[in-house]
Amino acid sequence: MISSFFDGRVRIRSRALSDPATLESVTRLLEAQPGVRRIAANARTGSLLVEYDPQILSREKVQMAMETLSAHLGEE
Secondary structure, three states: OEEEEEOOEEEEEOHHHHOHHHHHHHHHHHHOOOOEEEEEEEOOOOEEEEEEOOOOOOHHHHHHHHHHHHHHOOOO
């Protein structure tokens, strides 16, 4: 699910994100999190690029959130 991960930026890909309704729902959920700066969503590729403030969100918290999201979307 995580295709690249750098402090302040993570890209996730999932077939489930190719569904516009799912992508919108996940985008709204992530946008509501403190520390998330920007999200670029693309249903065609099933990906999200999440830019976040590493001073507010630690790498570990982001990793845990992505694992939870992956489980929710039914992927390993």
